[in-house]
Amino acid sequence: MQIGLDRSGGAPPLPLQIAEALGHRIASGLLAPGALLPSIRNLARELGVSQVTAGKAYAELEREGWIERRHGIGCYVKQAAPGKERSGYAWQERLNDCLPRAQLWRNFDDREMRYPLHLAAIHESLLPLRELGGSVAKLVTGQPELMSAYGNFQGDYELRATMARHLRQRGIAAEPERVLVTSGAQQGIDLVARTFVGPGDVVYLEDPSYTGAIDLWAGRGARMAFVPTDRDGMRVDMLLRMCDERPPKLIYTVPTYQNPSGVTLGERRRRALLEVAQAYGALILEDDPFSDLYFGSPPPPPIKSLDTDGHVLYLKSFSKMLAPGFRLAALAADGDVLTRLIAAKSASDLGSPLLTQRALLPFIAGRYDAYAAGLRAALRRRMEKAARILSEIAPPGVGWTAPEGGLCLWLSLPRPLDTAALAADAAAAGVSFLPGSVCRTDEARSRHIRICYSILSEADTERALRLLLPLLARHLARA
């Protein structure tokens, strides 16, 4: 059981920290129902805390319903993710791992859901699959050696040149030498985490934030600090005050059509955020999957476009908008932080496959802008239709703001819900959503759920909402 404890001044009491860490493992399905937890004595010894502290942690977990105590035997895991199997090998239950949280895996893995509204993705009918398929087919015939080559760890040079051109059109002074190709934005976040975030490093992020990033910061033993957001995005004034107490190593932000809340960081705040990073010698990871998907006027320029001294690591997924199965993103960075990220990428997987890199290239170089314009119109129509359905049948008190871009609606509920119970009922009806509780680290109940309006056909989106919303109403009535 490896749990990083924060013993600094303003940190929560140790029993709560321990209970929270164990609760994450149980909630993620990493500790299976029926698993025996370490004795209080052993837990205390392993974590270097008193037995009183360890006992209080178990009491808290029991209070929250995660574990049960059997007198004279010990504490067992009670609740857990359904469908996750027990080890079967007793020795493996004693095997320490470095995986404190796995909500991405828990919530996003393929669940054969008829209506997977939990995903933030685009329905295949809107994607340029025929063109991309044509590229692939041409390459396997004309350049079969692309299938045999490892290629450059940093990514294919021509693709990097194309990506750099694309970023320059968006105000970022990128060069092919300053771009790293990653296997999707998820790997980009992972590379930054594994390279620059170690135990105790302070990572700031928006409240709420992307659960797949939270998993990665947790896995590195970071101290996460969530910064409140309002309609203008992260409250940089509050961030600045928080940094006074705990200087940042890294600030993670999705500044445009934020995941999951949908808000956009205003231009003035973008400058202020960069100043915070400069003042503290910190990095900003700017995760920007959605900025080409605006519905009205374009969003403010990327934070990276303001960066003059290498504080911003800019991450843009290309596969998200073109073909998620290609798993390709660009990470632009200046200075030797990029060198270190390339070394980390090498050790991770020896580089992304060359074939898909080359297949994506002509589209980015050519038809991307025209395609994006059409996609924006189609997504806007879907968003508006979903909003109309919500207006029509959402339970009273449920709120949302029509997003200015992106793929998702962030619904706020009139009172906190056990979103896990709602998710189970919805799953039985074939519908999924993202529970707000997994977009922070400290919530079992949440006042938010995220739904995606672009993953299904318009008709299916409507069907899914007409299944989900009555269930939501029932759970709200009961709460």
Place this chain on the structure above:
Amino acid sequence: MQIGLDRSGGAPPLPLQIAEALGHRIASGLLAPGALLPSIRNLARELGVSQVTAGKAYAELEREGWIERRHGIGCYVKQAAPGKERSGYAWQERLNDCLPRAQLWRNFDDREMRYPLHLAAIHESLLPLRELGGSVAKLVTGQPELMSAYGNFQGDYELRATMARHLRQRGIAAEPERVLVTSGAQQGIDLVARTFVGPGDVVYLEDPSYTGAIDLWAGRGARMAFVPTDRDGMRVDMLLRMCDERPPKLIYTVPTYQNPSGVTLGERRRRALLEVAQAYGALILEDDPFSDLYFGSPPPPPIKSLDTDGHVLYLKSFSKMLAPGFRLAALAADGDVLTRLIAAKSASDLGSPLLTQRALLPFIAGRYDAYAAGLRAALRRRMEKAARILSEIAPPGVGWTAPEGGLCLWLSLPRPLDTAALAADAAAAGVSFLPGSVCRTDEARSRHIRICYSILSEADTERALRLLLPLLARHLARA
């Protein structure tokens, strides 16, 4: 500067540990020439050691020629990897990272080498690229949705079923539910490292070992212990004695046609190795890229085939033998260690691309065995030809054993060489090789180099050897 120090009984003196860690960073090119190192006072404070210890570490680095002291100013990096650029941003030089070693990146990245004998890979003329390309082309037309889907994080079910069948034919009781698809074996090693290896965990590995794995254990802060090998592979008797002092968390082995030495672990030792893991509650990572590439009789059955209680994580690259650019391997594991690895894979990259997974499937299910037989014959011919050329022109005292399988020859030299200097001369002639020094953690000079006889056409392999061997002779004469 994050350096994990081992303060236990048998560990090397702290100044040497610090010097070794800094030396790795410089040798990998992660600290650029001209970079200013922390003052002795600051280094001591950061690492929690005395200033005397920090001073001794710098003296050792100076003695080894890595750094130079400028009186009244401080210590600067002197030597470093050529071609790696300085940051340009002073604040970034003070930015801690978690990347202690990057020899994989340093030695294997695309260097536009005419004769890249450093790679362990197969020339494209021997690979089934036409068939695989045909599969790809058919899929992009017939099932374009494969390009848009994220797929299952664990890997495509049908591919896993095919891989499991393949493994069962080799004595491993695999099921599709017990296989994880990874982006090449490199990612498989990385997933095991990030999930199960934390600071201070003891990892045993063969001496010499695969440099890309060493980088990953180092990155996790592991204590690495190298076990001597002989012609029968790892000396498990010595491992057992070493474990007495430092119990293992994980044992990493390439048991068949070991990388880089080419030796194969005998059957009795395979059983004994498993018993060590059982006795200590440890994991074995069995990395097995080459066992289908035998030249005489097949190698002993995999260690995994003997495993009854989930100690062995079995890793088999498929892309290595079929199409390296596909980046696909199978990781078979039992018990909930697999669950944890799947969760780690999810957070790493949301799963490997579905298109290449499906494209590889028919070949593994169908023509694999016939293909492997032909490939064995072709590789054997190349190995024998390379050995003949060596017999003819290798400098006196250079030795090798004709390998019983695999892709590489491991040459032993009559005396230790500065292989980096040899590599620089060879690179100027367009030839590369793998210096033995990077297959351990403590060697600047080495008595070994590894060359691959399968990466080039037969004619080019001959040309490369005829360029390299005279250079080797010259360096040996000078040494």
